[in-house]
Amino acid sequence: MTKEEVRQAVLDIIATIAPDEDLSTINRDAPLREQAGLDSMDFLDIVMELRKRYNVDVPEKDYMELVSLNSSTNYLAPKMADK
Amino acid sequence: MRMEDRIVITGVGLTAPIGNNLADFRESLLNCRSGVRKYETRFIGEVLAGVCDYEPTLYQTRKDIRRGTRAGSISIYCAHEAIKDSGLPFEDFDKSRMGVYLGITEHGNVETENEIYNISQYGYDVKYWSHHHNPRTIANNPAGEVTLNLGITGPHYTLGAACAAGNIGFIQGAQMLRLGEVDAALAGGVSESIHTFGIFASFKSQGALASHEDPAKASRPFDTGRTGIVVSEGGCIYILERLDDALKRGAKVYGELVGYCINSDACDFVLPAPERQAECMRKALKMAGIKPDDIDILNAHATATHMGDIQECKALREVFCGCKDVYINNTKSYIGHAMGAAGALELAGNLPGFDDGIVHPTINLDNLDKECKLDNIVANKPLQINEIKYILNNSFGMFGINSVVIIKKYDE
Numbered sequence: 001m002t003k004e005e006v007r008q009a010v011l012d013i014i015a016t017i018a019p020d021e022d023l024s025t026i027n028r029d030a031p032l033r034e035q036a037g038l039d040s041m042d043f044l045d046i047v048m049e050l051r052k053r054y055n056v057d058v059p060e061k062d063y064m065e066l067v068s069l070n071s072s073t074n075y076l077a078p079k080m081a082d083k
Numbered sequence: 084m085r086m087e088d089r090i091v092i093t094g095v096g097l098t099a100p101i102g103n104n105l106a107d108f109r110e111s112l113l114n115c116r117s118g119v120r121k122y123e124t125r126f127i128g129e130v131l132a133g134v135c136d137y138e139p140t141l142y143q144t145r146k147d148i149r150r151g152t153r154a155g156s157i158s159i160y161c162a163h164e165a166i167k168d169s170g171l172p173f174e175d176f177d178k179s180r181m182g183v184y185l186g187i188t189e190h191g192n193v194e195t196e197n198e199i200y201n202i203s204q205y206g207y208d209v210k211y212w213s214h215h216h217n218p219r220t221i222a223n224n225p226a227g228e229v230t231l232n233l234g235i236t237g238p239h240y241t242l243g244a245a246c247a248a249g250n251i252g253f254i255q256g257a258q259m260l261r262l263g264e265v266d267a268a269l270a271g272g273v274s275e276s277i278h279t280f281g282i283f284a285s286f287k288s289q290g291a292l293a294s295h296e297d298p299a300k301a302s303r304p305f306d307t308g309r310t311g312i313v314v315s316e317g318g319c320i321y322i323l324e325r326l327d328d329a330l331k332r333g334a335k336v337y338g339e340l341v342g343y344c345i346n347s348d349a350c351d352f353v354l355p356a357p358e359r360q361a362e363c364m365r366k367a368l369k370m371a372g373i374k375p376d377d378i379d380i381l382n383a384h385a386t387a388t389h390m391g392d393i394q395e396c397k398a399l400r401e402v403f404c405g406c407k408d409v410y411i412n413n414t415k416s417y418i419g420h421a422m423g424a425a426g427a428l429e430l431a432g433n434l435p436g437f438d439d440g441i442v443h444p445t446i447n448l449d450n451l452d453k454e455c456k457l458d459n460i461v462a463n464k465p466l467q468i469n470e471i472k473y474i475l476n477n478s479f480g481m482f483g484i485n486s487v488v489i490i491k492k493y494d495e
Contacts, residue, residue, distance in 0.1 A: 041214060051211065
């Protein structure tokens with residue numbers, strides 16, 4: 001997957017988890033928590049969906065890497081390069 | 084009775100396979116409209132069930148629907164509808180003085196079954212087990228979802244009471260009002276049971292799952308052709324208040340709780356005991372201070388299982404033998420067995436009788452089983468009578484839990 005495809009994959013997952021939110025205007029560098037109304041259970045959903053859809057595991061110590069869309073993309077791109 | 088002990092119904096919110104509010108539900112009952120249809124369930128395939136079609140997004144975000152449970156969603160819908168119907172000044176009401184008391188037959192089977200199926204798709208690796216499983220399956224989930232959605236900060240819990248649960252949630256609400264624990268109770272029962280294949284499979288193994296080529300004719304209490312239970316989903320939540328509070332704010336009063344009883348057979352896992360059911364009805368009548376003859380409508384539990392109906396009819400004969408003006412109906416012939424919601428829904432369908440004097444019938448009663456013979460079963464068409472003053476509602480469940488509620492037409 002290219003970096004752009006990884007970004008889209010993350011956005012698709014967030015769209016599933018937060019279906020009421022408009023993600024078209026999301027600031028890629030700002031925290032997702034406020035922008036998409038995500039709480040801790042939602043971040044666990046993101047981790048679960050990454051596992052289910054792409055067989056990618058995000059260990060607990062790395063959860064902070066998922067804080068924004070760009071940080072998520074940067075963190076996940078190497079893990080999903082061969083997907 | 085002290086004014087503060089008089090408990091009245093001031094709001095009704097419901098969803099059933101034949102209506103998403105009391106007016107539509109009643110209209111279906113008076114028009115003999117069944118809500119049973121074909122339904123696909125995991126591992127079994129086609130079964131018959133009662134399915135609700137209320138719109139969840141009226142009161143929930145799509146995210147909350149996804150995160151919560153069907154029972155929670157049904158509860159939220161019913162709670163909103165009940166509050167709206169009651170005219171309660173909800174915005175200004177002290178939310179710490181509201182309680183949510185919901186009867187459930189079971190809760191958590193649906194969500195556990197879903198998770199097991201989910202991990203089966205990943206070689207039973209439990210790292211795919213959802214973190215939502217615990218909050219979805221805790222027993223207070225349906226009532227808890229209501230408090231989260233509405234910002235109610237008073238007590239909330241569910242009451243596990245098999246198929247007697249709808250009445251028992253109602254009774255619990257009344258008791259908490261009498262104790263002064265709350266000033267308004269959201270009380271009733273809910274069920275999401277059709278979303279677990281297990282309940283169908285278990286009734287099938289027990290020889291108690293209804294089947295019929297015409298779904299509308301499948302639920303046939305007291306009929307010789309009955310084959311068992313049609314499982315359905317639904318919910319019914321009442322707003323209960325103390326009479327003086329209701330009068331002070333000029334609320335519409337649907338009826339007054341004048342008698343109730345909960346007791347136990349203490350003899351069998353599944354087979355009901357008529358003597359205890361009769362005792363339950365007698366104790367409720369005694370609390371109401373009335374005789375069996377005073378009851379106008381008796382809504383029977385009437386599951387349409389072979390032995391369940393026979394046993395209940397024995398109990399009814401024991402208490403009501405010779406009563407010429409007690410009219411007997413049931414609701415399961417229309418919607419199937421709504422489990423935890425059954426008692427609450429079945430009472431609701433009869434409440435408009437206080438205003439219109441009509442007894443809705445039991446449907447699908449073509450050949451009365453002689454072992455279910457009773458005077459005054461209202462069969463297949465509604466009956467207009469002079470005045471309906473008292474309704475007695477029976478709800479019984481596994482492990483011999485019996486519940487009876489008696490509601491009186493409100494008069495000053």
